[in-house]
Amino acid sequence: MTAPLLRLDDVRATLRLKGGEQTLLDGVSLEIGEGEALGLVGESGSGKSLTTRAITRMLGPEFAVTGEIEFGGASVLGMNAAKLRRYRSQDVGMIFQDPRAHVNPVHRVGDFLTEALVQNRGVDRREAERRAVVLLDEVGVRNPEHRLRQYPHELSGGLLQRVMIASVLLTEPRLILADEPTTALDVTAQSDVMAILDEQRRARGLALLFITHDLELAAACCDRLAVMYAGEIVEQGAHVYDAPSHPYTVELLGARPSIDERADRLPVLRYNRETHELMKAEA
Numbered sequence: 001m002t003a004p005l006l007r008l009d010d011v012r013a014t015l016r017l018k019g020g021e022q023t024l025l026d027g028v029s030l031e032i033g034e035g036e037a038l039g040l041v042g043e044s045g046s047g048k049s050l051t052t053r054a055i056t057r058m059l060g061p062e063f064a065v066t067g068e069i070e071f072g073g074a075s076v077l078g079m080n081a082a083k084l085r086r087y088r089s090q091d092v093g094m095i096f097q098d099p100r101a102h103v104n105p106v107h108r109v110g111d112f113l114t115e116a117l118v119q120n121r122g123v124d125r126r127e128a129e130r131r132a133v134v135l136l137d138e139v140g141v142r143n144p145e146h147r148l149r150q151y152p153h154e155l156s157g158g159l160l161q162r163v164m165i166a167s168v169l170l171t172e173p174r175l176i177l178a179d180e181p182t183t184a185l186d187v188t189a190q191s192d193v194m195a196i197l198d199e200q201r202r203a204r205g206l207a208l209l210f211i212t213h214d215l216e217l218a219a220a221c222c223d224r225l226a227v228m229y230a231g232e233i234v235e236q237g238a239h240v241y242d243a244p245s246h247p248y249t250v251e252l253l254g255a256r257p258s259i260d261e262r263a264d265r266l267p268v269l270r271y272n273r274e275t276h277e278l279m280k281a282e283a
Contacts, residue, residue, distance in 0.1 A: 011067035039218030042228035093168030110148030158189030
């Protein structure tokens, strides 16, 4: 059996507070193979984004992280500074939900796209721009040469998110972490961006961890789903969308709005952290 590209085993992230400690990730275990897409779904505050920060070792010193995080068989938690820089800049690419919050507004698009190639890979600036133009065209950005000379505020949200996808693909990572990359976009742009990301991932054989609230979208573009609640993975597998077995997954799927049904109240779940049991409670 082929070893997974990314493996998390019993990962716990505990926040140290003045009045004590708070466990925010509680025994997270998951695997992603080469070329596989895993959708991580759950409500806000369940620990999805925190999981990506643990994977990239970007949690601050106020966190204590235990368990095992392995990438390509190497321990991420055991990497020294040089290996960690290479891991973050070359092996793993991150796509955030709000592209405008993660680009420098005073730098042109071309500078943003080529910086990693020039600084980290030693690629000539002209060659880096040529690669950027080719990739922008592949992700559906028209007139890419002109776009390189523009500033981020001159691009729509959908266009800028395509630029973000191109910036990640330019570094040729093995794993993409996409943290709700379509949240800030309208429905049409969401569909276009996800189609591009899925197409490029499959063409390049990249692994993907896709974080989203949209269960239908995750089921459509991912091989498996993992459902997160209160810092834990409560259920995962290829069956999750069509045949959920955990009470939380069932209620999460049932909470989707429908144009055919009217619901006066949303179901409320009560969670017992000691027994790890979920119970229905009246709203």
